[in-house]
Amino acid sequence: MSQPQQTAPPEARRRLHPLTPLLRGLRYAAIAVVAISWQGYEELGTVRWAMAVVLVAVVLLLAALVSWRATGYHVVGRELRIHEGLLWRRTRAIPLERLQSVELVRPVLARLLGLAELRLEVVGASKTEAPLAYLSLDAALALRERLLALARRAAPVPTGTAPAQPGIAPAQPGTGTEPGAVAAGPVAIGPAPVGALPERRVHLIANRDLFISQLLRPQWWALPLAIAAPIFFFFTESSLSFVAIASTVTAVIGTIQAPVRVLLADWNFTLGVAADGLRIRRGLLETRSQTVPPGRVQAVGIEWPLLWRGHGWVRARMDVAGLTAQDNNRMREGTLLPVGDVPTARRLVGEVLPGFDLTSVAVFPVPRRARWLAPFRAGVLGYTLTDAVFASRDGLLTRRLVVVPYGRIQSIRVVQRPLQRLLRLASVHIDTAGNGLPAIAEHRRVSEILPLITELAERARAARHGG
Amino acid sequence: MLAAGFAAVVTLVRAALLPRIISSWGYAERAEDLLVRHGRLVRRLSIVPYGRMQFVDVTAGPLERAFGLATVQLHTAAAASDARVPGLPPKEAARLRDRLAALGEARAEGL
Numbered sequence: 001m002s003q004p005q006q007t008a009p010p011e012a013r014r015r016l017h018p019l020t021p022l023l024r025g026l027r028y029a030a031i032a033v034v035a036i037s038w039q040g041y042e043e044l045g046t047v048r049w050a051m052a053v054v055l056v057a058v059v060l061l062l063a064a065l066v067s068w069r070a071t072g073y074h075v076v077g078r079e080l081r082i083h084e085g086l087l088w089r090r091t092r093a094i095p096l097e098r099l100q101s102v103e104l105v106r107p108v109l110a111r112l113l114g115l116a117e118l119r120l121e122v123v124g125a126s127k128t129e130a131p132l133a134y135l136s137l138d139a140a141l142a143l144r145e146r147l148l149a150l151a152r153r154a155a156p157v158p159t160g161t162a163p164a165q166p167g168i169a170p171a172q173p174g175t176g177t178e179p180g181a182v183a184a185g186p187v188a189i190g191p192a193p194v195g196a197l198p199e200r201r202v203h204l205i206a207n208r209d210l211f212i213s214q215l216l217r218p219q220w221w222a223l224p225l226a227i228a229a230p231i232f233f234f235f236t237e238s239s240l241s242f243v244a245i246a247s248t249v250t251a252v253i254g255t256i257q258a259p260v261r262v263l264l265a266d267w268n269f270t271l272g273v274a275a276d277g278l279r280i281r282r283g284l285l286e287t288r289s290q291t292v293p294p295g296r297v298q299a300v301g302i303e304w305p306l307l308w309r310g311h312g313w314v315r316a317r318m319d320v321a322g323l324t325a326q327d328n329n330r331m332r333e334g335t336l337l338p339v340g341d342v343p344t345a346r347r348l349v350g351e352v353l354p355g356f357d358l359t360s361v362a363v364f365p366v367p368r369r370a371r372w373l374a375p376f377r378a379g380v381l382g383y384t385l386t387d388a389v390f391a392s393r394d395g396l397l398t399r400r401l402v403v404v405p406y407g408r409i410q411s412i413r414v415v416q417r418p419l420q421r422l423l424r425l426a427s428v429h430i431d432t433a434g435n436g437l438p439a440i441a442e443h444r445r446v447s448e449i450l451p452l453i454t455e456l457a458e459r460a461r462a463a464r465h466g467g
Numbered sequence: 468m469l470a471a472g473f474a475a476v477v478t479l480v481r482a483a484l485l486p487r488i489i490s491s492w493g494y495a496e497r498a499e500d501l502l503v504r505h506g507r508l509v510r511r512l513s514i515v516p517y518g519r520m521q522f523v524d525v526t527a528g529p530l531e532r533a534f535g536l537a538t539v540q541l542h543t544a545a546a547a548s549d550a551r552v553p554g555l556p557p558k559e560a561a562r563l564r565d566r567l568a569a570l571g572e573a574r575a576e577g578l
Contacts, residue, residue, distance in 0.1 A: 123544055321544065410519045410545035414512040421510070431545035457514055461499055464518055 013072035013083065019113055020134045021068045025061035026109065032056040038246045073132060078150055080120070082132070098122045099151040100322040102144050103290040106137075111287065116140040120147070121322030123433060144291070148276045151293055197274045202351055205269040205338055209313070213339035214259040216307040222255040266338035273351060280335070296320050297352050298408045298434035300336065302345055304399040314345045318352060319434030334436065353405055355388040361401065363393045369423045370443035383428075383441035388463075390430055390456065392439050402439045407463035408432050412453055416446075428452055494552045496566065499574075501541060503550045515550040518574035519543045523567050525560050539563050 033053055041049050070086040080094045101121040110116060117133035118140050135143065226248065233244060267284035277293040299319040308314070316337040337348050346358040363382025371378040376396050383392040391403045409430055416426040424446045430439040441452065481488070488507050495502040500516040520541055527537040537560035541550040555563065 410543040411516070411548040411550065412514040413547070413549060414510075416510040418508050426510075429547065431543070431547040433544035435546055453512075453514060457500060457516070461516065461518075464516070 010076055011074040013074045014139075015072055016068060016132065017115055017134050017136050017139070018068075019115060021061060021064035023109055023113065023115065023134055024064040024068075025057065028060040028064070029053065029057035032060065038250070075146065075150070078153075080147060094120060094122055096147055096151040099147065099293060100296045101290060101292045101320050102147060103288055104140055104144060105286065105288050106283075107286045110134055118144060121320065123321045148291060148293065152276055197276055199272045199274040199279060201270065201272045203269075203271045203337070203340070203344060203348055205266065205340065207267060209311075209339050210263060210266055210269070212311070213308060213313055213315075214263045216311075217259045217305075218307070219255055219258050223252065226251045226255050262338065266335060269335070269338050271336070271348060271351075278352065282335075282338075292318075292320055297405075298432040299402055299404045299437040299439060300349055300352055301437040302349065302358060302401045302403070303395075306397045308339070312341050313339050314342060315339055316345050316349055317437075319432065319437045321433040321435075349403070353389060353403060356386060356403060356405075358401075361386075361391055361393075363391070366443045367425070367445055370425060372423060373419055373425070373443055378443070381442050383444075385455065385459070390439060392430075392441050394440070394442065402437045404430050404432055404439045405463065406456075406459040409456065409460040409463075412456055412460075414449055414453060428456075430456070489554070492552070492554065496563075501550060501567065503552055511549065513548065513550045515541055515543060515548060516574070517567065517570035519545075519548075520567060520571035520575075523564050523571070525564050527557070527560075539567075541567060 036044075036049070036052065044052060066086055067084070070089075071082070071084045073080065073082045075081075076093075078096050080096060082092045082094070084090050084092075099120060100123060103119040103121075105117040105119060106115070107117070113134075114137050115134040116137045117131060118135060119131050132140075132143075229248070229251070264284045264286070265288070266282050269282040270280070272279040272281075277291050277296070280288075280290040280292075282288055297318045298321055300316060301319070302314055302316045304314050314337070315335075317334045318336045320334055336352065337345055340348070342359060349358050350356060361384055363384045366374075366378055366381045368378075370381065374381060377394065380393055380396060380399060383390065385391075389403045389405050390409070391401055393399065393401050410433055411431045413429040413431065414426055415429060420426055420443065425443045426446055426449050427443060428441040428449065430441075432439070444452065484507065491507050491510075492505045494504070499518075500514050503513045503515070505511055521544055522542050524540040524542065525537055526540070531537060531554075535556060536554050537557045538551060538553040539555060539560050540552070542548070543550075552563065
């Protein structure tokens, strides 16, 4: 890809906020305290423990100070450059046309000090590529606005083949008339549209539902066990040390932390749509505000956990390249709807994947002989093709529908394992640039494979060419 | 001992089946995509559109070089994409690489 080179004089490097080393040092010190653990506390005694903690804190604070001195960032052309490291110098250039998501994170301490962290996700990075921690809130907001404006200018319409990327919010009738939507085209070169773009609020979660839904998670079942174990030890060994109590507390926290974290992270979850993409705001203590530019959603997953079916609740998440959403504990990374009823999910998913109606999905079931390979799931497995998406269903207890727009398909794979061959079955995998939501048409008849992959390849091609 | 024996049996069986395993590899350059097929026990077929290609690798390890062979691998933005064509003569590998690069350039779609 050749970028028109901008010949503006290079911008001066900027430093992170001066309070950064203090905040970082404190954070590392807290981690160090956890690492020493209760066992260490027992062995060292209070005074020496406190001395060790202070020593570690001072060392970490100094290290953070040095690293702060060496860190700087600036925007050069259409790249954000981050310089860091004292001994091992590193300069990272982040091409903004590859920007997948920008998140403004404000942990509790940072909120108290008026600071914020800016996290950028780019393609091909296994972890968050550019955590800029910490900036003053104003600087973070301005930088985010600027990066998104640059991304918007750089990103759209690769090679001019696709007039409008399919599956994107601004193509919608509701937002098309907004003045900001015009800026999505490559015409808006000139003064960057800094300032708030008009935003349409799509959904605000009911915190009560979120609370109840998180109580309805299997992690709580482990709670009685976590409490009972030390009581049992107390009666058998007739002594209950401080360490035992502390360990119990830790164990309890360990079991219930997943639902509690979701509760804290997704409190006041708000989804909005603006010209620069989807906007998600959430969080009770640590607040996060994420912007996903148009066309970055690789796949959407809708889940029906068993315990939520009584309320008719589902949750939805989106797969964005660069964001990791592998396991449930980290699913807050790509949350699209923490909890909600089916009509809500239908509305939100329709917002991300225009033209897809969640309630009208009927999957083609797998043949009866697939029961030999998936005795419990055979009744659930299935896939379907709609006008705009491929969707596959899986999961016994937590039923999951994975939806991939044709335009986001990277490659298609057919895999046939030995037992499948015996039963004349095969699976079709749909690969996207995301990595958390596998879209697989499992255990299909061999006779339907060829028509299916031919159709998929054709539809993916048509979607890529904007047809 | 048992493990070694098992490994030896597996190696022997593999050696006996090697021609069949190798003959299972195949690729086809179609108008819009590359097809790669391989595997006997687990059969796999990949369809990778040229427009989705991020970059092409041509590698030749010491053993491959000794026998005058090279491997061409196509990468997309999806980590799961699996389009590797091993055991090509270097000339064919270079031709395939150039052709894929040219087609990828012409049809580049990014993400």
